[in-house]
Amino acid sequence: MIMEFPITPPIGDRVKRKETLRFVTGTGHYVDDLLPPGTLHAAFVRSSCAHARIKGVAVEAARAMPGVHAVFTGEDIAHQVKPLRVGGSSLLRQIKLYPLAVDKVRYYGEPLAVVVADNRYLAEDAVEAVSVDYSPLPVVIDPEAAMEPGAPIVHEDVGSNIVYKYHFATDGIDKVFQDADVVVRERIRSHRIAACPIEPRAYLAHYNKEEDSLTMWSATANPHSLRGRIGDILDFPEGKIRVIAPDVGGSFGVKIQTYQEELLLPYLSRELGRPIKWCETRVEHMRNGRHGRDQIHTIEMALKKDGTMLGIKDKIIADMGSTYTVDHSIMAAALYMTGVYQIQNYAVDAFGISTNKTTHGSLRGIGKADASYVLERLVDIAARELKLDPIDIRMKNFIPPEAFPYRNATGALYDSGQYQLALKRTAAMAGYEQRRKEQAELRKRGIYRGIGVALVMEPTSSSRIHATGGYASCRLRIDPSGAVTVFSSMGEQGQGHETTIAQIVASQTGIPFDKITVIHGDTLPTPYGFGTGSSRSSVVLMPSAWVAGKLMRDKILGIAARQLGVAPEKLEIGDGKVFVRENHQQSIAVMEIVRTAYGAIHLLPENMEPGLEVTGYFVNPNIDYAPDAKGRMNTFSSYPYAAVIAVVDVDVETGMIKIVKYATVHDCGNMINPQIVDTQQQGSIMQGIGAALYEELRYDEDGQLLTSTFMDYRLPSVEEVPELALEHIVTPNPFTPLGAKGAGETGMLGPPPALCNAVEDALSPLGVKIRETPLTPDRILNLIEQAQATSHHA
Amino acid sequence: MYPAAFEYLKARSVRDAIAFLKQHGDDAKLLAGGQSLVPMMKLRVARPKVLIDIHRIADLNYIREESGAIRLGAMTRHVQIEESSLIREKIPMLAEAASKIADTQVRNRGTIGGALVQADPCGDYGAVVLALNAQMKCVGQRGDRVIPATDFFTFAYSTALETDEILTEIVMPLPDKCSAGVYLKLEKVAGDFAIASAAVQLSLDSGGACNEVGIGVTGAGMVPQKALAVESLLRGKTMSSALIDQAGQLIQESAEPIEDLRGSAAYKKKALGAILRRAIREALQRADARKPS
């Protein structure tokens, strides 16, 4: 179904965010601000080995410490709870995951026992008194080593570290490679990073004995799913569980998944009959929060001499860490390796590998960031090989606007796009031609300036078989006092839903934006729905608000029509009134309609229900729930993208990189609030710059994480923000009523390929080739030296 | 991030603090701005039983010019140094070093005394006090003494201070009127500890030869170092590119940097050479404007 876009203000306005004031004045409410009377505090005993059998855990000394109420080990609770179900597709091998490690620890920092005490300080003291007897096992950190026969096995019951395998090939892929003029090959690795939300994880579970009910406050991005999982592992009726996500300080994907500690707290509260709280420290978050990226691609592209791309073959090795629960990262990469190019010949072998690292999971751009990084690097490598300009080779191969909706080789259905236009505009913004001349001049003076091009595409709003991501919902109520409330199925962690939902409802109903309150994150009042991730909000949640608004509008007009004796089509809402379009004097106050709906129901049109409450659902468009005969399917429903040109200077004496300019044109279709889209892009771009230049999670051979504080894991700060030129083009998504595509992640995808391409371009006179990231000064100087050594040899 | 239990004592004077130190011996730690000590306590790497808070002793917070030197109370905060017009005018390299430390929050609380006693191998003040031949005044149970900067740093995170001594004042002899100084720091992101840094103070005679010169560097080893060999290489010589390159080479050869997540030892040597060359060039430019005609 192709949609029309009847979009009226305040949709599309730069409305100031409703939630900003409480955040900037420090009056938001986070889990850590809550302290019900009688709350006890948990602290975890965490593995000091990356891989070991647990021979014994001595807890007596800890139990005897002052203020300690209880100590539980994995053994104590293994028979009291059910293991957590592993998500993902049927290709992923199942493991049993308990809230605390039983028998064996599989990564450094894995929780294996818990102390509950009067306060966190005493709990931490008691944690130190627990002594664990380990029998160390060989550690496997490198995913390629983990695939070798004889490698230490992370999950014995799976029997292999290859826990996921996927193969896909189009007919005739080999022939394309045989017939090609050129084949370029490369091995490219995306390194492991952390999302680092400003608020780490935080949980507070409160079991009420008298009511036999449970309230769980969690800094989660997925309250309804969490509720189901708690019910599941505790064997507790889901209807008696309420999950509340109060203000949440960022998620970036890492809070959409369910964690071991998160499932344990409700158990502890039920056992001890007291509220139990645990707020993660930063060090714990670095060790235990989900990590992202970490894929090795061995990829080749077949081309004609003129730069026409013919086919791609890829082998993906994705490090999933130890207690993996999802396979989205591999799927998202494997399905999109052909990116924004017209390449219908494609083959991939993808392997998900279990290692003794922290569990891998969702992180802004999951899988898709790896795919676009690898592909956009490969395109530059091909351009250099064929002596083509990096812009020209892309322009030649882009999927043209008239080809949309476009089905790629794996069956993904791209909604819309104008890639040529986006890159052309970006080149103009960056002054590309002029920059090339300037580059030549600077080189003569020994200044190494580089220009990097990339066009990244971000599949958004995923829905997998058996997942609940296929829809979202909003319930809209006008109560007897006239107060307008929207209950959203999806919570927010910085996306601005309180504002954008209100904009949509205001636009549909004519009720002023300021009068609309949005409630989210609480499973009790809000309708069911999957969590906030995969940039789904603008694709499924906002349309559900739009549907709810439309239902409400129809109801209001229906009531007014009967009272005014005019057909509903002739009516308009505005200024607190419903009036006849042709004759504004003929009107009725909206409050009068509210009173009718609740208190004078004999005046309602025939068969109309009393009250003013409606629920809007929207189904994720274009999702396939089963592959076709050739294994092709579409699992994402919208395809925003961004063109990027980055200009950098590389200091060849120190290896330092300075971003001179970062120009980007972004297309997420219609923007509900361009201000919010801009800030999402800015933050997202900075996160991508961090990933490309500064951030890396590093392990030593024993599997100890070396980067567990912000002293060692350096994030960029405001001082690293480059001169940023950001513009948008609008190609509406034809499959949603608002014409919107996901807007949360694309920014992060640009910097890794654009900056690598720019640095390689800057250092091309020295023959430097970049194969690893981040682009640390140490690595840059090393590469220069290596390149010089080889050129001296030649 | 939950420290082990400790007792908190507030010292109102240096004498108070000495008495507390005497009473609690090795169980006690002085608390200045807390910007190094508190994070370590939160990680439970440091676990003092008693904290003696000296950071509000007013007598230890001042910046003044007196008998040919700038005197700083040990509890003077980084932000005060960064913003002091006296320091900016008389010893700009010190203000530059202070401004490069961490972020605003840390600079608002951290103190010069705390930073020097912390003796982080990558800290910013070490190079400056060595370049300027500063003196550290300390008070202990057995009385006062003065430790020259060159004797102050003994190892990573260790100084010549006894555990029952308090650093009270840093005395920086005023450089010659026609001398100029600079502090340059190479850092991965703004506010990070240095990969390498160099403090260079020098003056030129009317012929353009280097007269007085003081150089300190960090990133060359476990402690900040006074680059004596480079100083003598430059002293009395007319500056040239070749000479500056030689200075960089010299520091690079003698350096034994600590390998860490900011870089390998081999990398840090090169980085140190580069930053020293740049600092010398910058100092020369500044000195040129002040040289006697």
Ligand SMILES: Cc1cc2nc3c(=O)[nH]c(=O)nc-3n(C[C@H](O)[C@H](O)[C@H](O)COP(=O)(O)OP(=O)(O)OC[C@H]3O[C@@H](n4cnc5c(N)ncnc54)[C@H](O)[C@@H]3O)c2cc1C
């Ligand atoms: C995020 C962050 C980034 C940082 N980055 C940098 C940087 O880039 N460069 C840099 O140089 N520093 C950096 N620092 C350290 C900062 O400069 C600290 O302020 C400094 O190291 C310690 O000073 P303090 O006053 O906070 O001392 P405290 O932390 O209170 O004390 C440090 C130590 O010195 C002892 N001590 C303090 N005062 C005295 C005294 N008068 N006599 C005897 N012993 C004393 C204490 O007992 C303790 O052992 C950073 C710190 C943080 C938290």
